[in-house]
Amino acid sequence: MLVLGQKxxxxxxxxxxxxxxxxxxxxxxxxxxxxxxxADCMAIAVRRxxxxxxxxxxxxxxxxxxxxxx
Numbered sequence: 001m002l003v004l005g006q007k008x009x010x011x012x013x014x015x016x017x018x019x020x021x022x023x024x025x026x027x028x029x030x031x032x033x034x035x036x037x038x039a040d041c042m043a044i045a046v047r048r049x050x051x052x053x054x055x056x057x058x059x060x061x062x063x064x065x066x067x068x069x070x
Contacts, residue, residue, distance in 0.1 A: 005046060036060065042060070045060075
């Protein structure tokens with residue numbers, strides 16, 4: 001089993017600002033998606049939903065952003 005951590009996607013405005021400033025913007029979400037789709041074992045990406053309500057968003061090959069209250 002492969003478990004990957006995921007961060008909340010940045011806004012488009014932030015990405016454009018960083019590109020304009022000359023910083024290379026990594027597409028970490030693409031790496032996670034690639035690993036999920038191409039791993040030989042079961043792959044799970046986990047991201048915290050929010051601090052107040054709690055819970056996690058789980059992404060697998062079959063489910064995208066499945067909410068898990070834990």
